[in-house]
């Protein structure tokens with residue numbers, strides 16, 4: 001490796017560290033107001049993984065946290081932080097797809113305003129968005145404290161309804177097969193009974 005490359009890589013590392021130090025005070029906020037609201041509203045003990053890449057939030061040196069971000073990821077973080085208006089594509093490395101979806105939908109500016117009224121965030125999310133395709137909208141999962149990215153995690157009754165709707169045809173076929181089977185069995189038993197009676201009468 002040439003000395004130019006070494007100098008360039010060292011400069012890049014210093015730049016990444018500088019960016020991390022600049023971004024850390026703001027980006028490290030996991031906005032506990034939302035977590036506190038969901039826990040109180042749903043009664044479920046959720047953690048930062050509802051919206052963040054890491055379950056402990058963005059501060060730290062584990063994968064998905066600020067201290068582990070590469071220069072390219074820090075650039076993505078900076079762009080996501082600047083997405084104040086809705087509609088901007090957001091791809092923050094410290095947020096999971098639901099967190100990115102929230103900022104993309106409502107914009108960072110309005111999201112920050114929701115800190116004093118976290119319950120209003122649900123109404124601001126698109127009612128037809130269902131990131132994990134489990135039939136339960138993201139907004140409802142936010143209120144229920146279930147994970148919008150885990151199709152196995154959801155309100156049991158709503159999951160049951162979705163499963164019934166999605167498997168209606170196999171269920172109807174199974175019911176029809178059962179009914180036909182019972183019908184055939186009934187006639188078979190009646191046939192045996194009639195044959196037995198006829199045999200008894202012949203012997204008499």
Ligand SMILES: [Ca+2]
Pocket residue numbers: 130131132133134135136137138141148149
């Ligand atoms: Ca869902």
